[in-house]
Amino acid sequence: MLKTTTTVKAKDTSSAMEKVITELGEDCVILSTKKKNGMIEMTASNQMKYKSAVKKRYNKEKFSNIYNLKSGKLKINKENIKKVEHKTDITRNINLDTINKIIKQETSSLLEKLDKKLENVYLTDYKNVSKNIIFSYYLKLKELGFSSKVLDKYHEALDKEESFEVSKYKLYRKLSELMAAPYPERIFNSKLIMVTGPSGSGKTAMAAKITSTIVDKYGRNNIVLAELCRNSNTATENLKSYARLLNIPITNSLQNGDLSDTMLLNDNARIVVDLAGNIETGNKVIEELEERHGDKNICSILCIQSGSSPEMIESTLRKVKAQRPIVALTKSDECNISAATLSHLAEKKAKIGLVSGTKSIVDSLLFTDANILAKFMKENF
Incomplete structure (x- = not known):
């Protein structure tokens, strides 16, 4: 190569890399990177004089002193803190825990700034990054999109004696065991199934798919x-179409009291409710019914669209008031x-019980458990 x-x-x-x-x-x-006319222009060289110049600028000892990475954890030398504690009259009055707290806050701030500096750094050769195999696995998973918080918590699943693929699947298993809804079958055992979520998250289609599954199972x-919760005298055309397709009755005239009476008077009745509108409006219905009956016979399904941003997920989970919502990943x-x-x-310790994969309402609903979620991650990441 020239x-x-x-x-x-x-x-x-x-792509430029x-x-x-x-x-x-x-x-x-890389000598320079700039954006020009909407395109990335990157100048690079493999000539020795440029590579030598980069090596001179990089002082390994100084860089390693910024912080000590050990499985993603910050190592603090308490002996140094004790020396600082006796240095002045002021620090004599501050206990060791306080100093620890201050140092951790300062170093956390430093690490955040450093992370931002390294956001656009791309690794081209993992074998030269670190002799620590686990750290290399950590970086590969970070590149796939897993967050530092998740990897820090479950990095013990990574085993240097095993291949990356095996270690990666062990991590998926750990995550799946945490995230899988423990009893997704309670959807079938509930008399009232409330489908809520942000506008446009696929609530109506999810309500129809759950109904279709119940029809297949029980008739x-x-x-x-x-x-409910829609400012109109008639149900949406989509919901009407689903009801006609499934050959079941549909209503938008029920009130909370009607739902309660149905639950109390008819042991076999099941009502699947599309809580149209925003989450806040649906919360009022869910909270009132759960206050009357608990959530033993009520199951709340929270629709979150696949590919939602962390900000959208956090906002949605913060708003919903159901006691034990089962997350349905839609679209x-x-x-x-x-x-x-x-x-x-x-x-956020959300529990995933459903994944909706197609626009069809028949045979399109996946009820998840730890095994299914782990397999899903393996096939997609």
């Missing part, structure tokens, strides 16, 4: 598809369920 310097153009930094590596090899150095008797055929989405759901 020793040369080149400039490439690409739509993004990742691929072109550079193809032309100059993995040991090249059409004693099941009603209902709609997975339109939006990819990313590692970032699953990471944020795991951080």
Whole structure:
């Protein structure tokens, strides 16, 4: 391969890096990166003089002193803290725990700044990053989109004696055991199934799919598809179409009292309710019914669209007031369920019980458990 310097153009930094590596090899150095006319221009070289200059600028000892990475944890030397404690009259009055707290706050701030600096750094050769195999596995999973919080918590699943693929699947198993709804079958055992979620999250289709599954399991008797919280005298056309297709009754005239009476008077009745509108409106219905009956005979399904941002997930989970909502990941055929989405759901201890993968309402609902979720992660990440 010729020793040369080149400039490439690409739509993004990742594509530019691929072109550079193809032309100059993995040991090249990036000299500059800039955005021009909507394109990324990257200049790189594999000439020795540039590579030597980069080595001189990089002081390994100084960099390693910023913080000590050990399985993603910050190592604090308490002996140094004790020396500081006796240095002045002021620090004599501050206990060791207080100093520890201050140092952790300062170092956390430093790490956040450092993370931002490293956001656009791309690794081209993992084997030269670290002799610590676990740390290399950690970086690969981070690149897939898993959050630092999740990896820090479950990094013990990574085993240096095993291949990356085996270690990765062990991590998926750990996450799946945490996230899988423990009793998704309570959907079938509930008399009242309330489907809630943000506008546009697929509540109406999810209500129809759950109804279709119940019809397949128990038949059409004693099941009603209902709609509440919508400012209209008639149910939506979509819900009407689903009801006609399933050949079951539909109503939007039920009130909370009617729902309570149905639950108390008819042991076999099941009502699947599409809580149209926003989450706050649906919360009032759910809270009132759960206050009367508990959640033994009531099951709340929280629809979250696949590919939702961490901010959207956090906002949705914060707003919902149901006691034990089962998360349904919707529109997975339109939006990819990313590692970032699953990471944020795991951080918030959300329980996933359903995945909706197609627009069809028949045979399109996946009831999950730890095994199914782990298999799903393996096939998609």
